[in-house]
Amino acid sequence: xxxSKRNKAKQITIIGRRWFDKVNGNTYxxxxxxxxxxxxxxxxxTYGYGDQFEQNAILWLKENGHVDAKLxxxxxxxxxxxxxxxxxxxxxxxxxx
Numbered sequence: 001x002x003x004s005k006r007n008k009a010k011q012i013t014i015i016g017r018r019w020f021d022k023v024n025g026n027t028y029x030x031x032x033x034x035x036x037x038x039x040x041x042x043x044x045x046t047y048g049y050g051d052q053f054e055q056n057a058i059l060w061l062k063e064n065g066h067v068d069a070k071l072x073x074x075x076x077x078x079x080x081x082x083x084x085x086x087x088x089x090x091x092x093x094x095x096x097x
Contacts, residue, residue: 009035009066009080016053016086028091029053035066045091054084 013034020027027049033041041060048056058076062069067076076082 011036011083012061012067012076012080013037013083013085014054014057016057016084018049018053018086018088019091021091029056031057033057033061040066053086 011034014031015034016029016031018027018029026047028045029048029052030045031041031043031053032039041057041064043053043056043060046053046056054073058067058073061067061076067080071079
């Protein structure tokens with residue numbers, strides 16, 4: 001379903017978590033997406049560092065018709081009142097939060 005046929009989201013929140021796997025030398029992330037305070041997507045451990053969690057979350061939003069696929073990230077931030085939060089740490093500590 002295209003974004004134009006959905007009710008316009010007033011607030012999109014992406015909450016990301018990042019951690020470094022010292023043993024294997026890789027960085028991973030997970031994220032949750034809320035639209036108007038309702039949880040719509042949970043993504044478990046995925047390889048990626050930096051703001052990759054946000055890029056993956058926005059890609060999911062576009063692919064599932066929650067935001068216009070033609071918009072750039074800064075446009076999505078403004079049009080959909082996008083809030084992004086991220087926590088860094090050890091996976092075992094982040095799982096408890």
